[in-house]
Amino acid sequence: MLRLPKYLWFVRMKVNKIVELKTLYSFEAPVFDAHGTAGTSQSAELKNKLDLNSYLAPFPGETYLVKVSGESMINEGIYDGDILVVNKRDRPVDGKVVIASLNGEMAVKTYRDIHGVIYLFSANDKFLPIEIKPFWEFEIQGVVKHVIHAV
Incomplete structure (x- = not known):
């Protein structure tokens, strides 16, 4: 299994915890x-x-919660400590926020398909986009439907 290069480790917004949603x-x-x-x-x-x-969660069996840490998605209104409501049934669409697995590491990013090349973008100018290489282990775990945080 290949790992992300060290320079990419700090560009992801980490997933702290995944919880299955039960009604x-x-x-x-x-x-x-x-x-x-x-x-x-x-x-x-x-x-x-x-x-x-x-x-x-209109489809409870297909929905889970993710607690995030980091600041790479702040321009999408996703902050450190927020809870994301994720639907694992939905397929990624260009421009949607997704939970992605990159070489065993979970990340919260904006999914982009640019001329057939998949990129994961942060929503913070401090972080560079990640071009998904064909030899990486990559899978979309779900599409973010809602963000829950205190005001």
């Missing part, structure tokens, strides 16, 4: 439609309820 119970929350701009005194109107499980 143990339904979690419904009220959804309000806020009228007007922020800061006005208009009240919000209850629209309906939203089941977070079905919203975040």
Whole structure:
């Protein structure tokens, strides 16, 4: 098995932990439609309820969570400590954020197919794109559907 060159080790956003998503119970929350701009005194109107499980993971058996570390995807709104909701059923599409396995190392990157050559791009100008070489062990583990982080 070939390893990534040392100069590429620091360009990836590491995957700390992968957790399979299981539906143990339904979690419904009220959804309000806020009228007007922020800061006005208009009240919000209850629209309906939203089941977070079905919203975040419509295919629970195909969905898992990833906790990330690093700063290579900050311009996509993905920060150190965020939780990613990933669908392993979806195939990568040009421009989508994916979980990729590169020579046994997991990474969070933007998938690009440029004239038949696969690249993984960071969303931070400090990091260079990675061109996937034919002799590398490479596999897309899933497509990122949602990012969860505190505000």
